[in-house]
Amino acid sequence: MGSANDMKAHSSTYSSFISMLKWVIPTLALITLLVVVLISD
Template sequence: MASGNDMKAANATYAGFIGLLKWSVPTIAIATLIIVVLISS
């Protein structure tokens, strides 16, 4: 297992990853929807 100091860094990295994921997934979904609409029309 990781030591206490490593866990602090791991939690910070995880929080940053989740924050990035929270914004990137909807952005990619909207961009994909726009592209699909443009291709289908």
């Protein structure tokens, strides 16, 4: 296992990843919806 010093870096990386997902998932959903609407016309 890693040392305790690695936990700070891990927490920072995980926090950044989660906050990025909060923007990426809705953006991808909108792009997907747009493509579906354009194809269905």
